[in-house]
Amino acid sequence: MFELIIFITLLLSILIALSYLLGKFIATHFTFPDNATKTKLEVFFDKIEQPIYRFCGVDPKKEVSAKEYFFSLFWSNIFLVIVCFFALYFQNILPYKGNVRWQLDIPLILHILSSLITNTCQTHHIPEQHLTHLSNYFIMPLLMFYSSASGIATGIMPMRSITLGKIGNPYTDVIKAMTRILFPICFLVALIFVALGMPNTFNPSVTYHTLENIKQTIITGPIAAFEAIKLIGENGQSCLNANSAHPFENPSYLSNFLEVVFILIVPLALIITLGFWLKNHKQSIVILSVLLFVLIFEFTLTTIVELKGNHRINNFLGMHYSNWVGKETRFGIVGSSVFEAAISNVSGSANSSLESFHPIAIALALFNLSNQSIFGVQGFGLVFTINFILYTSFFIGLMLGKTPEIFGKRIKKNEVILSSVLLLLNPLLVLFGVALTLILYPDHSTNFYDHIHYYTRVFYEFASGAASNGSGLEGLVDNNTYWNLSLAFVMFVARYGAMASMIMLGGSLARKPVLPTTSATFKTDTILFGFVFLFMSIISTILTYFPFIILSPVSELLIQK
Amino acid sequence: MTGIRVCLVSIILTIIYVFTTVMLSNLLFHSNSNGSLIKANDKIIGSKLLGQNFTNAKYFHNRPSLYKYKNDISGNSNFPYYSKELKDYIANNYSEFLKLNHNTTPDLNLITESASGLDPHITFKGAISQVNRIVNSSQLNKEKIIKLIQKKSSPRILGLFGEKIVNVLELNLELKKLYAKTTRSG
Numbered sequence: 001m002f003e004l005i006i007f008i009t010l011l012l013s014i015l016i017a018l019s020y021l022l023g024k025f026i027a028t029h030f031t032f033p034d035n036a037t038k039t040k041l042e043v044f045f046d047k048i049e050q051p052i053y054r055f056c057g058v059d060p061k062k063e064v065s066a067k068e069y070f071f072s073l074f075w076s077n078i079f080l081v082i083v084c085f086f087a088l089y090f091q092n093i094l095p096y097k098g099n100v101r102w103q104l105d106i107p108l109i110l111h112i113l114s115s116l117i118t119n120t121c122q123t124h125h126i127p128e129q130h131l132t133h134l135s136n137y138f139i140m141p142l143l144m145f146y147s148s149a150s151g152i153a154t155g156i157m158p159m160r161s162i163t164l165g166k167i168g169n170p171y172t173d174v175i176k177a178m179t180r181i182l183f184p185i186c187f188l189v190a191l192i193f194v195a196l197g198m199p200n201t202f203n204p205s206v207t208y209h210t211l212e213n214i215k216q217t218i219i220t221g222p223i224a225a226f227e228a229i230k231l232i233g234e235n236g237q238s239c240l241n242a243n244s245a246h247p248f249e250n251p252s253y254l255s256n257f258l259e260v261v262f263i264l265i266v267p268l269a270l271i272i273t274l275g276f277w278l279k280n281h282k283q284s285i286v287i288l289s290v291l292l293f294v295l296i297f298e299f300t301l302t303t304i305v306e307l308k309g310n311h312r313i314n315n316f317l318g319m320h321y322s323n324w325v326g327k328e329t330r331f332g333i334v335g336s337s338v339f340e341a342a343i344s345n346v347s348g349s350a351n352s353s354l355e356s357f358h359p360i361a362i363a364l365a366l367f368n369l370s371n372q373s374i375f376g377v378q379g380f381g382l383v384f385t386i387n388f389i390l391y392t393s394f395f396i397g398l399m400l401g402k403t404p405e406i407f408g409k410r411i412k413k414n415e416v417i418l419s420s421v422l423l424l425l426n427p428l429l430v431l432f433g434v435a436l437t438l439i440l441y442p443d444h445s446t447n448f449y450d451h452i453h454y455y456t457r458v459f460y461e462f463a464s465g466a467a468s469n470g471s472g473l474e475g476l477v478d479n480n481t482y483w484n485l486s487l488a489f490v491m492f493v494a495r496y497g498a499m500a501s502m503i504m505l506g507g508s509l510a511r512k513p514v515l516p517t518t519s520a521t522f523k524t525d526t527i528l529f530g531f532v533f534l535f536m537s538i539i540s541t542i543l544t545y546f547p548f549i550i551l552s553p554v555s556e557l558l559i560q561k
Numbered sequence: 562m563t564g565i566r567v568c569l570v571s572i573i574l575t576i577i578y579v580f581t582t583v584m585l586s587n588l589l590f591h592s593n594s595n596g597s598l599i600k601a602n603d604k605i606i607g608s609k610l611l612g613q614n615f616t617n618a619k620y621f622h623n624r625p626s627l628y629k630y631k632n633d634i635s636g637n638s639n640f641p642y643y644s645k646e647l648k649d650y651i652a653n654n655y656s657e658f659l660k661l662n663h664n665t666t667p668d669l670n671l672i673t674e675s676a677s678g679l680d681p682h683i684t685f686k687g688a689i690s691q692v693n694r695i696v697n698s699s700q701l702n703k704e705k706i707i708k709l710i711q712k713k714s715s716p717r718i719l720g721l722f723g724e725k726i727v728n729v730l731e732l733n734l735e736l737k738k739l740y741a742k743t744t745r746s747g
Contacts, residue, residue, distance in 0.1 A: 003721055049658070055565040076564030083568065099633070101572070129633050135669070142575040147567070171567050178571060182579055194586035197610060201582055201594040206596060208605035210613045211620070211733060216632040218608055220596045225582040242635035245676035247610035253723040310642060313669070314650055321669035325647060326637055328675050329624070329682040332723040336676075352676045354641040453641045475639040560643055 003334050004303050008296055011260060011338075019265050022181075023272025023284075029180055030156050030273075032168040033061060052179070057413040065167065066507020069157060070500050072170040073150050081113045086510030088112065091132045098133035098204035099217070103188075116143035118495035118509070120239035121230075121348050121379055122480040122487060128136050128219055128241055132205050137222045138238050141229050148233030148378050149177035153192050155270055155379025156500050158305050158386060162407055163277035167510050169439040175333045181266070186228035189262060193224040197251035197291055216293035224247050231262040234378040236348030236470045244339070244351040245328055256335045256351060264348050267375035270382040270521040278407060282525040287385060290534045294374050295345065298364050303337040309492075326353025343370045346375050348470025354472045359553035363457065365471070366549050369463040371541040372426065377468040381501040387422050389524060390415065391550070392536045396522055396529075407524065408514040415471075418505040425497050427544045429490050433462040434548070441482070449559060456552035461487065463523035466494040570721040599730065607730050608632075617660065618698040618739070620733045621691050625654055625672055626678040637674045650674075660692045685714050685725040701739065704709065708733055 014319055025239050028035065029042060038046070053060055064072070082085040087094065104112075109124060113124045121144070127136050153173035161167055194200045199220045205220045219240065225251055226239045240246040275284030309322045327336040328351065336352040343349055345364035354362070368374055371385035390406045394416060396440050397404025432454075433529070443454035457476040464471050465487045472478070479486075515521075523529065586594040597609040607613055612623045614630035623630065628639050640647035654672035659665075671687035688710045696703045713735060714727040 006721060015646055021719070024692055040649060052570055056570060071565055076567055079565050080568045080571070080737060083572075118669075126634070133600075138575065141579065142572055145575055145578075146571050174567060178574060183574060187578065187582060190582040190634075191586060191589070194582075194590045195599055198591050200583050200586040200594040201596070203595065204607075207603065208598075208607060211606060211730075211737065212613075212615060214614070216572065216607075216613070218598075218611060218632045221585050222579050224586060224594070225579045240635055242637075242657075242677035242679070244580075246635050247612075247679055247681055250609050251597075253718055257722075258719065304622050309669075312643065312648060316648065316652065317655065317669065318665075319666070319669075323671045324653075324670045325640060326676045327681050328677060329670060329684060329726050330726060335723065350676070353637050353639050353674075355641055358642055440627050444570070447645065448645055448647075453644070457661060473639070474636075475641060556643060557574075 001307075004300065006244070007257070007338060008299055011257070012292065015261055015264055015268060019268035021271055022265060024270035024276060026156070026181070026269060026273045027276030029081045029174060030160065030173065031164065032063070032160060045176075049061065049175060049252075050542065052175055053172075056171060056175070056224060058169065058175070058509060059085075059109060060169060060172045060349070062169055063167055066161075066167060066503050066510070069170045069507070070503040073153060073174070073499065076174070077117050077146070080143065081117050084113055084143060085109060087139050087508055088135055089134045091328055094132070094134050096132065096134040096204075098219070098221070100129065102130045102131045104130060104134075107481045107484040107488075110481065111488045113143070114488035115465075115470060115489045116235070116237060117147050118145075118468055118491045119147040119233070119235055119380075120468045120491045120495070121235040122241070122465055123238050123241075123470070124487075126241050126486055127239055127460060133221055133523070137226055139237065139509060140237055141226055144233050144235040144237060145178060145182055147175075148182060148229070148235065149174045151234075151377065151379035152177040152181065152266070152410060155380065155382040156273075156503055157275055158383050158502050159270070159277065161405070161506035161510035162386070162409065163274065165514075167507060182229065184232060186225075186232050189228040189232060190224045191199055191366065192258065193227055196255040198224040198227060198255070199248055208215075215553070218381070230265065231259055231347070231348060234263060234266065234347040236343065236467055238349065244349040245353075245549045249326075249350055250331075253330055253332070253335055256331045256339060259338055260342050261352075262460070263342055263349070264375060264377060267346060267381050268468060270379065271385065274382070274386075274399070276423040280525055284367075285534070287389070290530045291374055291385070294534070295342070298345075299338050299340040300367070302357070302361045303334055303340040304366060306333050306337045312356075313452045323356070323358065326356035327370050328352065340365070343471055344469065346377060346381065346469075348464065350471055353474070356477045359556040363553040366460060366463055366545070367467055367541060367551065368459075369467040370426065370430075370545045371537060372467050373537060380468060380498060380502070384422065387419050387505075387534060388537045388540075390419050391540070392529070392533045393522070394419075394522060396532060400522065402520065403520065405515060405521070406509070409509050411517065414508050415505060418501045422498060422499040422505075423540065425494060425501075427495050429466045430459070430462045431548065433466075433486065433490055434459050437462075437486070449556065452552065452556050452559070457555065459548060459552050462490060465490045469493055472551060494533050565620065577665065584602045585732050586648045599734070601734065606641070606655055606734075609728065610681055611679050613730055615733060618694055620693070620736060621688060621727075621729050623729050624673065624675050624680055624683060626674060626680075628678050630679060632679070637678050639674055662691060664695065665693050681728050681730060682726040683729055685710070688714070688727045695736075699740065701743065705739070706736075709739070
């Protein structure tokens with residue numbers, strides 16, 4: 001328990017310090033139009049970006065409409081997908097194959113592409129067997145960089161519209177997200193990871209004989225370069241099947257700790273940026289404390305149930321043990337549990353077998369996937385948070401009989417419709433998807449527990465796909481045509497549906513005048529608002545998903561009593 | 562058209578990124594960036610980070626693994642928490658361990674799978690529980706082996722974080738040296 005307390009304290013202090021710096025950086029560098037007086041760093045980056053803008057034909061000063069903003073992002077994403085489709089389909093012809101010769105079938109390629117471009121990174125394939133080194137270590141990072149940059153742009157645009165009243169330019173945002181945030185940070189992170197023991201080489205494999213004289217092949221590659229964008233971009237795609245549990249992807253306790261930091265850093269920074277742009281740090285402190293409170297609660301609860309161990313196994317062995325099933329020795333129980341609770345909020349990497357966690361841990365993960373606003377996936381989590389603020393303000397406005405407003409801007413019919421689309425899209429896709437799957441592919445096992453667990457797996461798979469998270473209960477045999485196509489569809493619609501409504505929401509709030517604060521205004525930067533916000537966020541998730549969470553992990557727990 | 566060009570830029574940037582990180586990491590941390598390989602007599606005998614499947618009773622054993630520590634694949638059986646399979650699996654491993662180790666009870670860590678199936682470590686307790694078997698099959702001094710485990714084990718970080726763990730491959734390499742010495746002197 002002591003370990004957990006120190007772990008969380010260290011994590012938070014490092015995280016808040018780093019994300020404050022990054023949040024301030026984003027606030028100065030992503031204003032539109034550019035600041036009148038530029039810092040040295042801005043001038044430096046401007047010089048780097050100048051040739052890129054000229055090559056692309058982007059005018060960084062040109063502001064576009066919200067609709068154009070969305071379609072620019074959408075079509076550039078689609079174009080990248082088309083290029084990568086051919087690269088993956090013809091991977092056997094292209095060079096740098098490593099030891100793999102595998103013709104990918106089209107449903108699997110569609111699933112891979114859909115999951116990568118939507119920042120979901122659900123893994124149905126086995127990277128070591130299905131992907132050549134070129135596909136795995138060049139095409140995957142490329143898609144991860146681009147989807148993450150699009151995510152940051154999608155997060156920043158509504159935030160900028162609401163706070164600064166400007167929509168901005170999509171290409172500038174994407175290019176800036178890559179050149180100013182993702183590439184420099186990933187470069188440093190990759191080197192840190194190599195220093196901690198991660199391999200990073202072009203050599204595809206090493207063959208050797210073990211002490212007992214058995215021939216073995218080690219697969220190496222640019223793993224640290226891959227790992228950096230996987231974590232900073234909150235993608236969670238694995239380059240080796242075991243994801244962050246593989247010793248090459250996560251060599252030590254320290255690297256595990258740093259991975260948790262790196263996963264959470266950008267979403268935290270974006271909320272701090274909100275404070276800078278509103279010129280009201282109290283607002284971001286209130287939101288951050290609510291979100292961090294939920295996060296710490298989840299860390300603690302997950303760790304407690306895992307330390308307590310599996311009572312059926314402990315009874316059988318007649319000793320008290322923590323739940324070691326599917327956890328790596330070097331991370332220990334605390335390192336694995338905290339990582340699991342963190343990734344179910346933001347990314348899809350895993351450093352332990354999620355399947356073997358206590359049902360309460362899985363129920364918490366399902367809650368996070370359904371809520372999506374507890375830091376959430378790159379950029380999108382921020383907009384879901386803003387959406388919950390809007391929702392809460394609307395609710396409070398109705399209760400008090402006032403015109404509802406968010407950060408001084410009136411909320412009208414249009415905003416409420418777009419906000420509802422954001423809230424309802426996810427449940428619609430998940431619940432229909434689960435129902436359809438259970439009709440088409442019912443479970444035939446005779447054991448009651450297996451029956452319920454099958455349902456949990458199906459529910460989790462759809463929830464993580466729709467939330468752009470990508471973690472999964474890997475016991476589900478999911479590399480087949482049905483799962484690949486259905487999830488490719490769910491991920492695509494969930495991502496671009498949400499993206500469209502977020503950007504339109506930003507666009508419709510951008511032009512509104514800011515009302516002066518009066519004594520009658522309900523302030524959104526108070527502790528009271530924090531409580532209502534927390535309450536609304538939890539209640540709205542529970543109202544939608546409660547029956548489904550009760551049917552899955554909770555009933556797993558109940559039938560054991 | 563602009564979108565297409567932005568995609569091209571991202572392709573170029575990614576290629577530059579991968580190449581520069583690989584070059585720099587090879588320059589700065591050559592051993593790490595090639596997979597932390599361990600050599601004995603100029604021959605590679607494994608990576609410090611990847612476990613191996615030891616079956617000989619004279620060596621320390623790793624945790625059970627779905628793919629038997631095949632180094633080019635990773636993963637585990639994904640047993641659900643309350644499933645019968647998990648309980649049977651652990652019961653089976655438990656009785657096998659007792660049979661091999663003259664009724665020394667194992668740490669739970671040693672009879673469960675890791676997430677990657679390539680876990681290079683076992684807990685300190687897990688290593689100690691295997692000592693009886695090794696003493697029996699190799700006729701080495703028990704104190705000597707325990708001292709060896711203590712020498713090779715890494716303590717909890719700052720006495721606080723993680724577990725007291727032992728890298729099995731490194732431990733077995735030391736053990737092998739010990740065997741070589743005893744056969745030569747004997």
